[in-house]
Amino acid sequence: MRLLYVSMNKHIQSKKANHSLDWHPADVKAALEKAGWSLRRLAAHHGYSNAMMAHALRRQYPKAERYIAQAIGIAPEDIWPSRYIDGQPKPWPPRKKFKRRSNPQSKSNTTRGGINVNDGEAA
Numbered sequence: 001m002r003l004l005y006v007s008m009n010k011h012i013q014s015k016k017a018n019h020s021l022d023w024h025p026a027d028v029k030a031a032l033e034k035a036g037w038s039l040r041r042l043a044a045h046h047g048y049s050n051a052m053m054a055h056a057l058r059r060q061y062p063k064a065e066r067y068i069a070q071a072i073g074i075a076p077e078d079i080w081p082s083r084y085i086d087g088q089p090k091p092w093p094p095r096k097k098f099k100r101r102s103n104p105q106s107k108s109n110t111t112r113g114g115i116n117v118n119d120g121e122a123a
Contacts, residue, residue, distance in 0.1 A: 005011045022081060022083070023079045024077070025057040025058065031072045046067050052064050055067065060092065060110040062083075065079070075087075
């Protein structure tokens with residue numbers, strides 16, 4: 001049982017190791033302050049909302065990352081190495097496609113205002 005625990009622990013550590021190289025959000029904010037910027041002022045300067053810049057501190061947002069990195073004077077892949085491959089942003093994961101379920105009740109003769117919706121005739 002001990003081997004299973006050790007191997008699971010290594011797996012968990014390897015997943016976290018990817019993000020351990022990224023700067024902490026507080027470090028990014030501190031670097032912005034040293035450069036004479038705040039997230040709010042940077043967002044206003046580029047015509048975006050405050051939430052967009054704050055969003056980039058936690059999740060992949062290439063455009064906001066680029067603005068932050070330019071303000072600091074560093075390449076974005078140096079700040080967030082886990083989000084870039086060979087200097088290009090990682091592709092976002094594909095979105096799940098949801099299938100619409102057919103509603104069996106919608107095929108029945110339904111009336112709205114005395115008109116049968118399916119047939120177009122008066123009820």
